Amino acid sequence: MIESHTMRRRASLSLPIIRTARGQNRDGSLTLGGLLKALGETSFGWAIVLFSLVTLLPLPPGSSLITALPLLLTTGQMALGYPSVRLPGRLSRLKIDEPGLRRTVLRLSPITRRLERILDTRYESVFLDRQPQALGIVLSAISFALFLPVPLTGWFPAISLFVFGVGLLERDGLVAGIGLCLGMMSILLTAVMISSLAAAAETLVD
Secondary structure, eight states: OHHHHHHHHHHHHTHHHHHHHHHHHHTTOOBHHHHHHHHHTTOHHHHHHHHHHHHTSSOOTTTHHHHTHHHHHHHHHHHTTOSSOOOOHHHHTOBOOHHHHHHHHHHTHHHHHHHHHHOOSBOGGGGOTTHHHHHHHHHHHHHHHHHSOOTTTTHHHHHHHHHHHHHHHTTBHHHHHHHHHHHHHHHHHHHHHHHHHHHHHHHHHO
């Protein structure tokens, strides 16, 4: 029983994304909107997980100004009480690099394996009907920290959003809470880095 439970959890984290992306890539139709729709477009969890993975792709510095936009949109819609994610046409048609996405998923396997071992349906009060808007506000703040092109800080909010998204998908309030805590720490780190850069700039000007 334990082994089958673990295998089911493992499939829910990485295999659907890899398999769906591979299939759509063969058809030449791998887009952000198409992948999200195939995974379950009404789920904010899949959207947050997928957009976090896109943000973690090996991209040039400053790319978070673009890759964080879907997360800002998703978490903003969550904060406004939308029942599902609604992507504008241009963003929905955005092409995804399938090999890069697969490498990113595999690179995160140490994190996902640890999550798979502890995932369970618990503390579902975190996801009550009145909660998503409050969660959306916090997640929007984390997404904004990711959006800011501050050196050495981008990975932390992206990973925290990924962890939260997994918790939301699996209805695991504990894992979602860990993601939120990591996100708050990433906001604090971003604020410290901005203050340090501002102080250094002021010193140079003086």
